[in-house]
Amino acid sequence: MRPQIGSARAVAAPLILGIGALLIWQLTVMALDIKPFVLPSPVSIFTQFIDNVPTVWAASVVTGTNALIGLIVGGIVGVVSAVIAALLPIIDELSAGLVAALSVIPIVALAPVLYTMFGAAEETARQIVAAIAVFVPVYLNSLRGLRQVRPVHRDLMRATAATPWQATRVVTLPTATPFVFTGLRIASSLAVISALIAEYFGGPVGGLGKSITSAASSSNYALAWAYVLGSIILGLLFYSATLALEKLASRHRPSA
Structure with a gap:
C-alpha cells in the first residue's frame, strides 16, 4: 500500500x-x-498547439528522427570507445x-x-551534431562505470584464465550498465536539443527549430511557443524511453 502512495505522490x-505555475x-x-x-x-x-497538431507532429517527426539517429550512433560509439579506453589505458x-x-564545441x-x-x-x-552531443556524456559515464569493478572480481577472472574480452563481457559490462544508462538519460535530452538547435542554422525546411523561427518571423508568437511545447514533449518522450529501458535492464541484471 505504501509503495502505491509513494508513487501517487511522486x-x-x-x-x-x-498546474500552479501555468495558472500564475x-x-x-x-x-x-x-x-x-x-x-x-x-x-x-x-x-x-491543438489547432496545429498535424504540423507540430510533422515537425516533431523530423527532429525526433534526427535526434534518434544521433542518440543511437553516439551511444554505440560512446560505449564502444569507453570499452576500448578501459582495456587500453594509452587510448584513454x-x-x-x-x-x-x-564537450565544448559550439553547435x-x-x-x-x-x-x-x-x-x-x-x-x-x-x-552528426546530435551524435556528438550524445557521445560525450555516454563515453564519460560508461568509462567511469567500467572502472568500478571490484579488485576481487578482476582477480577471480584472472584466476580462471579469462581473456580480457571475457572479463569485460562477464564482469565489467554488467557493473557498468547503470552508468551507461545514466549517460543515455542525460544524452537523450541533449540529442533533441542539439538536433533542434542545428535546424536554426540551415539545412532542409522541416523540423521544430525551423518551425519556431518561421512562426516567430511571421509574428505568430503563440504558434512559435506551440512548437516549443512540441519540442518539450519530444524531449520528455526521449527521456522517458531511456528511463524505461534502464528500468527494464535493471530487472534483468544479476545482483552483485
Whole structure:
C-alpha cells in the first residue's frame, strides 16, 4: 500500500506544481496585459498547439528522427570507445583531449560547417551534431562505470584464465550498465536539443527549430511557443524511453 502512495505522490507533486505555475503564468499575462511578442498566455499557446497538431507532429517527426539517429550512433560509439579506453589505458590518455574538445564545441559553429560538407539539403549534419552531443556524456559515464569493478572480481577472472574480452563481457559490462544508462538519460535530452538547435542554422525546411523561427518571423508568437511545447514533449518522450529501458535492464541484471 505504501509503495502505491509513494508513487501517487511522486506523480501528483510535479503535476500540482506544473498546474500552479501555468495558472500564475496565465493570471500574470492577463493582469499585466503582457503583449504576445513578449510572452503569450498558456491558453493561447495551447489553442495554437491543438489547432496545429498535424504540423507540430510533422515537425516533431523530423527532429525526433534526427535526434534518434544521433542518440543511437553516439551511444554505440560512446560505449564502444569507453570499452576500448578501459582495456587500453594509452587510448584513454590519448583521447582525453579530443573528448574535452568535443564537450565544448559550439553547435552554432559546427552546424554551418557540416552543412557545407554534406549539403544543405541533407539531414546528415543535424544527425552528426546530435551524435556528438550524445557521445560525450555516454563515453564519460560508461568509462567511469567500467572502472568500478571490484579488485576481487578482476582477480577471480584472472584466476580462471579469462581473456580480457571475457572479463569485460562477464564482469565489467554488467557493473557498468547503470552508468551507461545514466549517460543515455542525460544524452537523450541533449540529442533533441542539439538536433533542434542545428535546424536554426540551415539545412532542409522541416523540423521544430525551423518551425519556431518561421512562426516567430511571421509574428505568430503563440504558434512559435506551440512548437516549443512540441519540442518539450519530444524531449520528455526521449527521456522517458531511456528511463524505461534502464528500468527494464535493471530487472534483468544479476545482483552483485
